[in-house]
Amino acid sequence: MPADKNPASGSNADAAKSFSLADLEQIIADRSNAAPDSSWTAKLVAGGMERAAKKLGEEAVETVIAALSRERGAVVAETADLLFHLLVVLRMSDVPLSEVLQELERRTGQSGLAEKAARTSE
Numbered sequence: 001m002p003a004d005k006n007p008a009s010g011s012n013a014d015a016a017k018s019f020s021l022a023d024l025e026q027i028i029a030d031r032s033n034a035a036p037d038s039s040w041t042a043k044l045v046a047g048g049m050e051r052a053a054k055k056l057g058e059e060a061v062e063t064v065i066a067a068l069s070r071e072r073g074a075v076v077a078e079t080a081d082l083l084f085h086l087l088v089v090l091r092m093s094d095v096p097l098s099e100v101l102q103e104l105e106r107r108t109g110q111s112g113l114a115e116k117a118a119r120t121s122e
């Protein structure tokens with residue numbers, strides 16, 4: 001991996017400021033219909049939800065391991081893998097990212113602790 005693209009260096013951070021998860025969602029939508037032998041995205045989609053969701057779980061575990069290892073570069077790389085695979089699974093679930101963001105926005109008025117307390121006292 002070139003040094004200027006190494007997540008551990010953080011030197012690409014400025015270039016990434018104009019790239020959003022919505023951009024990645026669009027790339028995934030575009031690549032979903034490609035030939036599976038030419039695209040990881042298309043291969044995941046063609047493989048079905050069981051395989052894609054399992055891959056998402058693996059990436060989540062790899063992110064946990066990276067966090068526990070306190071390796072900053074690994075946290076960046078594994079989180080990127082996790083977000084990519086999460087967006088693929090969202091697409092396969094027919095859930096647009098905007099719907100998840102709406103749900104997160106709805107939650108902004110309440111602390112997570114208050115929400116948990118209200119739920120567990122029911």
Ligand SMILES: N=c1c2ncn([C@@H]3O[C@H](COP(=O)(O)OP(=O)(O)OP(=O)(O)O)[C@@H](O)[C@H]3O)c2ncn1[C@@H]1O[C@H](COP(=O)(O)O)[C@@H](O)[C@H]1O
Pocket residue numbers: 027028031038039040041042080081084
């Ligand atoms: N962001 C990503 C992205 N992140 C991770 N991956 C791929 O996810 C795959 C799985 O990652 P792993 O670390 O698990 O690698 P693995 O080869 O399965 O290794 P093992 O787990 O088997 O050891 C790898 O092939 C990565 O390249 C991604 N593949 C695609 N994208 C984006 O999607 C675009 C289109 O890609 P294609 O669909 O392949 O054309 C790309 O230009 C990127 O913008």
